[in-house]
Amino acid sequence: MPNIDRRDFIKLVGAGGVGVGAGVVLRESIKHPKEHLIPHVLAPEDYSSGVATWYNSVCSMCSAGCGISVRTREGRAKKIEGNPSHAVNQGGLCAVGQAGLQVLYNPDRLTGPLLQSANRGSDGFTQITWEDGLTRVASRLDVLRAAGRGNRIALLTRGVGGHLAELLESFAEGVGTDQLHHYDYDHPHALYAANERFFGKQHLPYYDLSNTRHLLSFGADYLAGWLSPVHHSLGFANSRHGGDNRGYFVQIEPRMSPSGAAADEWVPAKPGTEGILALGLAHHIVASGHYEGEDINEWKDVLSAYTLEKVAEETDVSESVLRRLAESFANASPSLAIGGDGAGNNSNGVDTLVAINALNYLAGNVGEVGGVIFNPDPAGATSHSRQANYQTLAQLAESARAGEIDVLILNDVNPVFTMPLASEFKAALAQIPFIVSLSSFIDETSALADVILPSHTYLESWGDAFPEQGVGFSIGAVSQPVIAPLYNTKATGDIVLDLARRIGKPMRWDSTEDCIKDGWNKIYQESDSNTRTESFESFWTALLKAGVWGKKNHLKTDTSRPNANTIASIGVDAPTFSGDAELYPFVLQPYRSGMHDGRAANLPWIQELPDAMTSVVYGSWVEINPKTAKDLGLTEGDLVDIESVEGAVRAPILVYPAIRPDVIAMPIGQGHTNYGRYASNRGANPLEILSPLVDDNSGNVASNATRVKIVATGKHVEIVKTGGKSRDLGRDIVQTTGGDDHTAQTNSIPITVIPT
Amino acid sequence: MSFLDRITEGWRKNRKPGYYEDFDYHWAMTIDLDQCSGCGACVTACQAENNLPIVGEDAFTKGREIKWLRIEHYWEGEYPDVKLNVIPMMCQHCDSAPCETVCPVSATYHNQDGLNTQIYNRCIGTRSCAVYCPYEVRYFNYNDHTWESPLDQQLNPDVSVREKGVMEKCTFCIQRIRQAKDNAKDDGRRRVRDGEVQPACVQTCPSKAMVFGDRNDPQSQVSQSLNDPRSYKVLDELNTNSSVVYLKKVEAEG
Amino acid sequence: MHGEPNQLKYTDIHNDVVRSIVETGPNYYIALVTAFALTLICFFFPWFYQLYYGIGAAGMNHPSVWGTYLASFIFWIGLSHSGTLLSCVLHITNSSWRKAMYRSAEAMTLFSLVVAAIMVMVHVGRPWFIHWAAPYPNQMEMWPNFRSPLLFDVMAITTYLTGSTIFIYMGSIPDFAAVRDRTRGWRNTMYSLMSLGWRGTDTEWHRLHWAYTFLAVLIIPLAVSVHSIVSWDFAMSIVPALHQTIFAPYFVVGAIYSGTAGIVTVMFVLRKFMDFGQYITELHFDNLGKLLLVLSLLWTYINVVEVFTGFYSGASGETEALNYRLFGFYAPLYWEMITFCAIAPLLCAFKSFRTSFVPMLVLSIAINIGMYTERFLIVATSLSRQYLPDAWGLYVPSAVEISILLGTFALFTTLFLLFVKVFPSVSMYEVKETMESPKKSPPAASEGSPA
Amino acid sequence: MKNFVVGLFGDPESALAAAGSIQTADLGTPELMSPVPMEGVEEVLGEKKSVIKRFSLFGAIFGGISGFLLAAITAVLYAHPTGGRPIITFPPYLIITYELTILFGIVFTVIGFFVSARLPNGLWTAWWKQDENRPYVPEAAVNKFAVSVTCTSNESVQQAEAILRTAGAEEVRDVTEEN
Structure with a gap:
């Protein structure tokens, strides 16, 4: 009977549907058999939370060397916080520092030694034992060393400071090579060169933002990436509200950075003309009688060409602004001028930074509180003398191509990602017969390795750090393991020590810890015997507990003057750019956003952290001026090719209100091809298309000197960002008050630099 | 006391709106916008402390990120006279919170510390609190979130992980407040000292723009900061009576 | 097969109505199976998926945390309004033209409410705990928050559902009794149970009349309160363009408006497919058309007031929200709504339009599309443009949401199809009442003659 | 007989x-x-x-009082401060009062109808059968x-x-x- 069939059908379908629904509801309702209706938000009275153990250590996410306190529970690190007693960060910590935990717990971390059993660059890695891996590497090294061809071994490591640097030196010496290079993309080569030329010092001075009353920042994103951002943030805040009158901050850069946003004034000078602008200000200071030194005539001579009129024309900053800046800079005491990547990574980078030093000198800021203060020599080794600039790496690549390198040892360094494609660095690596990587992750460079001996993360291993940019006196801190190693990995130092033993050149330490302790023993011995603790052991314990060590050895005010030759050498040429201005109308500024140099791109918290200026997450973008966008008929999300002479990258347009119309900017950090699940195949890497235009004075690539053109692809993508409409439409959400009636500073919370 | 007296007394007491002054603590926060650089360290610190999920790119595309604390950006003017104002925005712990009244199941209410609490496992997910909140700081779990092993080992054991269908928001790191109270009790102190408890965002702020403390204590840093002439509340015209107070950004002339 | 209405006899009505219950053709089964299958496929399966995955299956986001589910909820609550409310008003005002259609109208109320209640379950994040919103003693130290507009809703809808159920049932008791005598088997048992032994005595009629009148008196303010309370879910918030004093009357008028249009649709369907052409006549469409015209003018008036006062205020939030509604992303929907709900119903000014069945059907459907759009716009445009511009968002419904929205219509149809086989879908005794009662006549023509 | x-x-x-x-x-x-x-x-x-109107009136009054007390007493018992409002708040509780007034008014009207119309027929026997x-x-x-x-x-x-x-x-x- 057809009716029955229909009914049966209805019944069956109905029963099935109801059954599924009931099942889902049932599953959900019984999933938590104990639905305590008062959770931890209001914990029951008899509940007591577990007790955490805190370890003080050092952050290794960048080279600033902030002190950290790591909270651990049940043997697992749970949270990283700034160490309040560390003079560099005083309890503060940046987002990348917070995300250090995800280096430790990253799902893409290597869990044991790997051997490339297929073609290089493929996924053909197989698990091997440490014994196997170390033997393979040691045998290679041994052969070369024994044959006296140790120089065919190259070591390329990330910037390692402190006593680990000594350990690596010792290893290099043991195998008989001088090819030991530290490489950090963001190492300020130009700044070192400029300071050496002007001040005659190979170390970074301490820029005392904290006490300055007037800051001129030439392309230095001091709050977000330059040298020691957390310390600068403290200084920035303190200068604004810690003292009697509020510091005035001026940011001179073609694309507004977070520091530009925080500044009181943003001056979009033409890219590469920062030095000319500085000399213009210097000219005005000297010409208007603010400088009264004995060498005033020499200065007048050298600055005569930089009249405000000419400078205004060259920099695209009006004369009145220049005059005002010069006057307020000269009148404010103390004042400070700093020059960062935006100014230094140009074809005239070193000259520019020298000009900025000159400005500081003329305004009387050198050696003054609130100005440029020279650090005492660091207590431990620093890496600058070994830091590889672009030219060094290009040479290494050249040697590799020439077949002069047999073994390359990589330590947590990713030059394949940060070197421009034009350097053909990756292709050069292919010529090296044997590559070992000590990285914790497979990145673009490690992927080319034959053997990967994964090292501990910084939270599992020993180390120490003596912050290069300093705080005006000697400080250092020990990095200690806060949890037992998660995986079958070894500390970098231990791997090196082991290799040294295997090639018959054992070093004088048994372990990394031993090496660090040995180094600190020396510091202990050199310290004042009247004030120091009874024994090294008690000193060591106290050091680990505090996480930081410091010595109040402020240098006396430096009164030395630059000699006549130095003064005579001052002068900034107009910047040169690669690419024809007609064909390539825009200057590309790759800038460091939250991802550091790209090494933080595999941390999901960082990927999900909205960009400080644009609130974009998970991807790359091209910032262009609204007017430019209108002229080109581009809107947000239009996919474009950014083409330079060297190549092209593809990214969506983001209309950015605060960038010069002749400049486009792209963040560095995305565009990884092989860096784990969170970073791979996401966004674009603007470093790829940079021209290898080198500033000969620093030997580094002028990364802001590549001209590009924008080629619309006609495609459109949605830029993933968290913000809605970034205009407050008169709703007074962020309220401001005039400069005159800010009687507030007395009520603000004073920030003190804690001398330890 | 007669029965009638008891009723009248209870009536009077419960008809009184301003009972918040009686609270043991009255936690409050000030954020100095002149010191804030919008770096986002607080955002990540919050994510680390409070087990905020890693939602993935797709969720961001759909606008379903969960950030108890976010940085809002407001541009002002056009190039070249352009400015960016940033403001960290999190639950304002309003004393007259619109979100609290609307919850049909009392999953959000004011606790004895003057905090606006969200009780996750009482929440049935009507999302009306998020509609009623003018600050848009309530975040909804549109699906269950997972942590790829071993990222889950980082999870803070003092904070519960929220399931799908539940609203969540900033708690002023209530677990830290709890811990501080326990510590105070263990030390035989009656009250938590000023500065003894800091939410993760305040703790990590590189420019120390945030101050947290007890408003009931007139000596506390936060009380002094609240008296700052620059202090203002966002959307104060809505009478939410918020516990997060901002200090105006100073626009200085060069 | 039948003559003009005025030639109808009591027995004809009786036969027609009973026939509509007991005689079931294959078309009915096809319709029922289709409707039920669509309910399962479009409504229940997507919903089950959503239960499994989370509300993320829908398109909602931050800050647009409310979406089509809530719009559907308001829509169905609104649709419910004309049935019982209209029936009550017309009952009290003794409008006899109500009588042929009120039963179906009340059924519409009932099923719309049921669908609306289910939409609440679909809307919330954890429907398996929805009973926590009910005040029942428990050991979990839990009690609902009576200060919440949402709890007002719970109370109001519960009351309304109870009241409407009782109202439709009370009115049907005499008809159950009449059907009882004509059926056999399980139907007889069922109708015996439901008719409560009704005999149709003068006392029973008297009591029924009074009870029914009291119910009507109670339900009118209830119905008004229900939609006012629904509007307060929005108006009690401080969201720009939602925090409006006019919202309660706006919602009530909108509800009656959409409900009346819904009645027109249902009337048309009943007339067409249940052969009730003799009872549901041009008169009904004419009257409903007039009602629609009045309501559309009221509705338009309120809309104009809302826009006018909003723009006059000059407050950034208010103007921005209105601007967005009128000219923003959702603007096409807004103007579609204005066309369907404010302009098209003006056609009802013409009697020839009001008395044409198909155009009225088209209009009624257009009005309800417009009214759904209105509810959607209230949710979507306001929530995505709140106080903090940097938290603005955009909300587009997902496939699951659209499917569930369509599924609700299938669910409603299924319920209605079941209803017509259980309830006499035209009130027999009241239709009889509207007719000339049989006149005293010679025995040869004892069954009464036309007037 | x-x-x-x-x-x-x-x-x-x-x-x-x-x-x-x-x-x-x-x-x-x-x-x-x-x-x-x-x-x-x-x-x-x-x-x-008929007595129905008395039932309705009683139901409404009873519903109103119990509605307000339901809201007010339980709010005092489970004192959850919300939104800075008093525990016993009039405007919202009036709505609860209103709804319960109507609910009980309706329910009692129905009861009144059953009582006064003597329905269901033969309440205490098999009431669905015809009462002889x-x-x-x-x-x-x-x-x-x-x-x-x-x-x-x-x-x-x-x-x-x-x-x-x-x-x-x-x-x-x-x-x-x-x-």
């Missing part, structure tokens, strides 16, 4: 007239059964009063108007039958109770 004499009429006027005659003839108040409410019954058989004490003619639900007279003797049966026939009954039925 109890007999019910039921006369079936084709039109309401005849039935009403018959009912009036029955009452005049002192045969007790007859019961009318009809498919529609009949007009003019009260003029013929006397005014009817109450005569019923199915035609009265369709198109006939019935007048039912309760008779206690044979004379009254005959008298009633006569009156009904005179009044124009199409059919007169004698329904006799068993006991």
Whole structure:
């Protein structure tokens, strides 16, 4: 009977549907058999939370060397916080520092030694034992060393400071090579060169933002990436509200950075003309009688060409602004001028930074509180003398191509990602017969390795750090393991020590810890015997507990003057750019956003952290001026090719209100091809298309000197960002008050630099 | 006391709106916008402390990120006279919170510390609190979130992980407040000292723009900061009576 | 097969109505199976998926945390309004033209409410705990928050559902009794149970009349309160363009408006497919058309007031929200709504339009599309443009949401199809009442003659 | 012995007239059964009063008071401060009061209807079956108007039958109770 069939059908379908629904509801309702209706938000009275153990250590996410306190529970690190007693960060910590935990717990971390059993660059890695891996590497090294061809071994490591640097030196010496290079993309080569030329010092001075009353920042994103951002943030805040009158901050850069946003004034000078602008200000200071030194005539001579009129024309900053800046800079005491990547990574980078030093000198800021203060020599080794600039790496690549390198040892360094494609660095690596990587992750460079001996993360291993940019006196801190190693990995130092033993050149330490302790023993011995603790052991314990060590050895005010030759050498040429201005109308500024140099791109918290200026997450973008966008008929999300002479990258347009119309900017950090699940195949890497235009004075690539053109692809993508409409439409959400009636500073919370 | 007296007394007491002054603590926060650089360290610190999920790119595309604390950006003017104002925005712990009244199941209410609490496992997910909140700081779990092993080992054991269908928001790191109270009790102190408890965002702020403390204590840093002439509340015209107070950004002339 | 209405006899009505219950053709089964299958496929399966995955299956986001589910909820609550409310008003005002259609109208109320209640379950994040919103003693130290507009809703809808159920049932008791005598088997048992032994005595009629009148008196303010309370879910918030004093009357008028249009649709369907052409006549469409015209003018008036006062205020939030509604992303929907709900119903000014069945059907459907759009716009445009511009968002419904929205219509149809086989879908005794009662006549023509 | 004499009429006027005659003839108040409410019954058989309105009023008052107390007392018992409002807040609780007023008003109206109309029929026995004490003619639900007279003797049966026939009954039925 057809009716029955229909009914049966209805019944069956109905029963099935109801059954599924009931099942889902049932599953959900019984999933938590104990639905305590008062959770931890209001914990029951008899509940007591577990007790955490805190370890003080050092952050290794960048080279600033902030002190950290790591909270651990049940043997697992749970949270990283700034160490309040560390003079560099005083309890503060940046987002990348917070995300250090995800280096430790990253799902893409290597869990044991790997051997490339297929073609290089493929996924053909197989698990091997440490014994196997170390033997393979040691045998290679041994052969070369024994044959006296140790120089065919190259070591390329990330910037390692402190006593680990000594350990690596010792290893290099043991195998008989001088090819030991530290490489950090963001190492300020130009700044070192400029300071050496002007001040005659190979170390970074301490820029005392904290006490300055007037800051001129030439392309230095001091709050977000330059040298020691957390310390600068403290200084920035303190200068604004810690003292009697509020510091005035001026940011001179073609694309507004977070520091530009925080500044009181943003001056979009033409890219590469920062030095000319500085000399213009210097000219005005000297010409208007603010400088009264004995060498005033020499200065007048050298600055005569930089009249405000000419400078205004060259920099695209009006004369009145220049005059005002010069006057307020000269009148404010103390004042400070700093020059960062935006100014230094140009074809005239070193000259520019020298000009900025000159400005500081003329305004009387050198050696003054609130100005440029020279650090005492660091207590431990620093890496600058070994830091590889672009030219060094290009040479290494050249040697590799020439077949002069047999073994390359990589330590947590990713030059394949940060070197421009034009350097053909990756292709050069292919010529090296044997590559070992000590990285914790497979990145673009490690992927080319034959053997990967994964090292501990910084939270599992020993180390120490003596912050290069300093705080005006000697400080250092020990990095200690806060949890037992998660995986079958070894500390970098231990791997090196082991290799040294295997090639018959054992070093004088048994372990990394031993090496660090040995180094600190020396510091202990050199310290004042009247004030120091009874024994090294008690000193060591106290050091680990505090996480930081410091010595109040402020240098006396430096009164030395630059000699006549130095003064005579001052002068900034107009910047040169690669690419024809007609064909390539825009200057590309790759800038460091939250991802550091790209090494933080595999941390999901960082990927999900909205960009400080644009609130974009998970991807790359091209910032262009609204007017430019209108002229080109581009809107947000239009996919474009950014083409330079060297190549092209593809990214969506983001209309950015605060960038010069002749400049486009792209963040560095995305565009990884092989860096784990969170970073791979996401966004674009603007470093790829940079021209290898080198500033000969620093030997580094002028990364802001590549001209590009924008080629619309006609495609459109949605830029993933968290913000809605970034205009407050008169709703007074962020309220401001005039400069005159800010009687507030007395009520603000004073920030003190804690001398330890 | 007669029965009638008891009723009248209870009536009077419960008809009184301003009972918040009686609270043991009255936690409050000030954020100095002149010191804030919008770096986002607080955002990540919050994510680390409070087990905020890693939602993935797709969720961001759909606008379903969960950030108890976010940085809002407001541009002002056009190039070249352009400015960016940033403001960290999190639950304002309003004393007259619109979100609290609307919850049909009392999953959000004011606790004895003057905090606006969200009780996750009482929440049935009507999302009306998020509609009623003018600050848009309530975040909804549109699906269950997972942590790829071993990222889950980082999870803070003092904070519960929220399931799908539940609203969540900033708690002023209530677990830290709890811990501080326990510590105070263990030390035989009656009250938590000023500065003894800091939410993760305040703790990590590189420019120390945030101050947290007890408003009931007139000596506390936060009380002094609240008296700052620059202090203002966002959307104060809505009478939410918020516990997060901002200090105006100073626009200085060069 | 039948003559003009005025030639109808009591027995004809009786036969027609009973026939509509007991005689079931294959078309009915096809319709029922289709409707039920669509309910399962479009409504229940997507919903089950959503239960499994989370509300993320829908398109909602931050800050647009409310979406089509809530719009559907308001829509169905609104649709419910004309049935019982209209029936009550017309009952009290003794409008006899109500009588042929009120039963179906009340059924519409009932099923719309049921669908609306289910939409609440679909809307919330954890429907398996929805009973926590009910005040029942428990050991979990839990009690609902009576200060919440949402709890007002719970109370109001519960009351309304109870009241409407009782109202439709009370009115049907005499008809159950009449059907009882004509059926056999399980139907007889069922109708015996439901008719409560009704005999149709003068006392029973008297009591029924009074009870029914009291119910009507109670339900009118209830119905008004229900939609006012629904509007307060929005108006009690401080969201720009939602925090409006006019919202309660706006919602009530909108509800009656959409409900009346819904009645027109249902009337048309009943007339067409249940052969009730003799009872549901041009008169009904004419009257409903007039009602629609009045309501559309009221509705338009309120809309104009809302826009006018909003723009006059000059407050950034208010103007921005209105601007967005009128000219923003959702603007096409807004103007579609204005066309369907404010302009098209003006056609009802013409009697020839009001008395044409198909155009009225088209209009009624257009009005309800417009009214759904209105509810959607209230949710979507306001929530995505709140106080903090940097938290603005955009909300587009997902496939699951659209499917569930369509599924609700299938669910409603299924319920209605079941209803017509259980309830006499035209009130027999009241239709009889509207007719000339049989006149005293010679025995040869004892069954009464036309007037 | 109890007999019910039921006369079936084709039109309401005849039935009403018959009912009036029955009452005049002192045969007790007859019961009318009809498919529609009949007009003019009260003029013929006397005014009817129902208690329903009292039920409604009581229900509404009871509902109102219990509504407010439900909200207020439980709020004091589970004191959850929300939104800076007092624990006992008038505006919201008035809405609860209002809704419960109507809810209980409705429920009590229904109860009042059942009580006063003596429904369900035969509440304490098998109430869905026809009560033998109450005569019923199915035609009265369709198109006939019935007048039912309760008779206690044979004379009254005959008298009633006569009156009904005179009044124009199409059919007169004698329904006799068993006991």
